Amino acid sequence: MHRRTLLSAALPAALAAPALLSAPARGQSASQGVTRAQTLRVVPETLTTILDPHFTTSFTARDFSYLVFDTLFAMDDQWRPQPQMVDSFERSADGLSWRFTLRDGLAFHDGAAVTSEDVVASLRRWAARDALGGLLLRATTTLEPVDARSFRLVLARPFGLVLEALAKPGAMVPMIMPKRLAETPASQPITTPVGSGPYRFVAEEYRPGDRIVLARNTAYRPREGAPVWASGGKVARFERVELIAMPDVSTQVSALTTGEVDYLERVPADVLPVLERNRQIRVQVVSPFGYQGILRFNHRLPPFDNPKVRRAVMLAVNQADYLPGVAGRPEFGRECRSFYGCGTPYETTAGMPAAADLEAAKKLLAESGADLSRPVVILHPADAPGIAALGLVTQDLLTKLGFKVDLQSMDLNTFFGRRARPEGWNVFHTTNTVPDMQTPLQNVYLNGAGPGPSGFAGWPEEAEVEKLRGAFAAAATEDERKKLAEAIHARAAEAGFYMPLGQFVTPSAWRADLTGVLTGPAMFLWNIGR
Known part of the structure; x- marks a missing residue:
């Protein structure tokens, strides 16, 4: 360097x-x-x-959106959902029926009043793209306006994270927009x-x-x-x-x-x-919770359509090789093999390789019968240093394993477009905020729905993981949720969903005359003064 x-x-x-x-x-x-x-x-x-x-899990898009849009609920620093656009809400004794009433006087930037029709259309559009939102909507029989300021949500089965879903701080956030915009197809960005x-x-x-x-x-x-x-x-x-x-x-x-x-x-x-x-x-x-580095495979194309190949790469990963490029200082990084992040309530390493073992990885790769003559394409956003540093390490790792590697450099926005396609790539890297990964439902990279409206291009199709995630959503007790979270983690790790590359924090810097800078899992730019 x-x-x-x-x-x-x-x-x-x-x-x-x-x-x-x-x-x-x-x-x-x-x-x-x-x-x-x-x-x-x-x-x-x-x-x-x-x-x-x-439209995207990009936290740069999320942080921009937080300035322009508002949410029904929002998380505080104790991970408690707090009303934001909502004035009041009622829940039935069985937890299946919810009625929400909006604050009076809410208005969009074009002067139009915010109505329950706008909210319902926005939530449906969000749920078509977001993993947690999709689970909530699939558990829902009714989502409809009651009057201009109230709407009703009726569940077909228990879903223990209704408010947590509406308050989720990570991309994609259920932000509210006018109905006319929310009716834009989910496959087309506004x-x-x-x-x-x-x-x-x-x-x-x-x-x-x-x-x-x-x-x-x-x-x-x-x-x-x-x-x-x-x-x-x-x-x-x-x-x-x-x-x-x-x-x-x-x-x-x-x-x-x-x-x-x-x-x-x-x-x-x-x-x-x-x-x-x-x-x-x-x-x-x-953001004291920090980020997790991610190595994501394209499960739909060779060679990573083979779970043995995915597991071989996971076994070869030494997180200590990745952390200096994203953390910089030792105190800013830590090794962490949990999909949920370290220091979170559901932290576990069930199903994960216990440590890096390059020779064992080579042996497993040989057993897989993978064709190593075909180039492995890594999407490489060169203008995003925090992601680009990860790709360079993986390029070296795959080469040591015997792969031919095609590192394709591009800008970040081209990267977002390329990774949304099912073809033309085998591996990409990204980072995600740890708070967005702390449960099997919030971690978008544990989506086992496969490609299509509920999943992502190149993503695994694992019915057992989806069944367990549904059970987690319906679980009545915390002990039950912890057991299910561990079972989900073990199955997803064994299937090689993706490989965590360590956990790290990064500092921000600002002029000393600024006041009121907020902490949290996103870049919140309100409340700041001079």
Whole structure:
């Protein structure tokens, strides 16, 4: 790795670059009467070009969507669902019938009132794409409006995670949009987002791949109470938020140092000393639960349609080889072989290889009869450092196992499109927030429904896992859920659903004059002031 050397050489030359990059935005702010002090400039890890909260598991799309859209419920820091757009709700004694009433005065950015018809259409669209949402909808017989502000959900069978599903903080989040947008086919992303959240999307200033501009929604009515994670009062203290694409790390550091930008979402460990010495900058881990690295196989194409081949690769994985590239510092990473993440209520390693064993992996691979002459295609998003580092390690690992490897580099948004197709790839890598993986229903990568409306391209079709996940959803006690969670984990691991690559946290950095920066499993940009 030569990143630190390159950074030190590039920093002086880069100092002038941010001013050039941000000059157009400064002119736009002035023309709208919004000053620099009233503008929050944020550099996300990558800038999403998908503006649809129901279309992708990308957390960059999720974080953008949290600004524009709102949710019926939201999680607090004790993992308790709290009402957000919902004012009140009633549940029958048997837990099968639910009635929800919306807060009065909710309105979309186009001025239209939020109605129960919008909510029902949004939930149906979300459930067509989301694993947990799909399980909830399949357990539902009735989801319909009662009147303009109320809707009813009636279950055909017990489902113990109704509120948890509606409050889930990870992609895909059940965010509410107008019915006219929610009726867009789930296979087609919406391109002009209209929500009811604290900020509105400024379409005329959108520059795909370069900049997303949001303006404060003056009609937004925050809930009472302090903001805790995605729950509570979402107060928009800035008139304008700019999400800016800035893939070069040295440019990011320089822009934050000079005040051209205010917030960097993810800071590589090798540049931390530069920022930690600067009293005008604060560095902090805002998501203490962190992320899990993931190596995902295409189960529909050779060679990984063979479970022995998948298990051979899993057996060869040494997480210690992956963690330095994503964690940077030893204190930011830990080995973890649990699909649910480590430190979570259902943590287990049932069915997983106990440790890396390259020679045993080679032996198992030979027994599989796999054709090693066919190139294995790895989708490689080169502009997403946190994912790209994983791919380089796997390239080396597969080569050691005897595979021919075709590492295909692309930008992140092309990557999202490619991985959604059933053909043209064998392996990809990603990261997911650990809180989004802590149960068999929340972990989207434990979906055993196969390809199609309820699953993902290249994903396994495992009826036993789906049966067990359904039982987990219906379980009445925590002891029962823990037993089922372990059984699901063992079966999915034995089938080689995917391989965890370790658990890690990454720090964020922001200008010290910012106040009210929230912690949590996503980048929450409300409540921040200057």
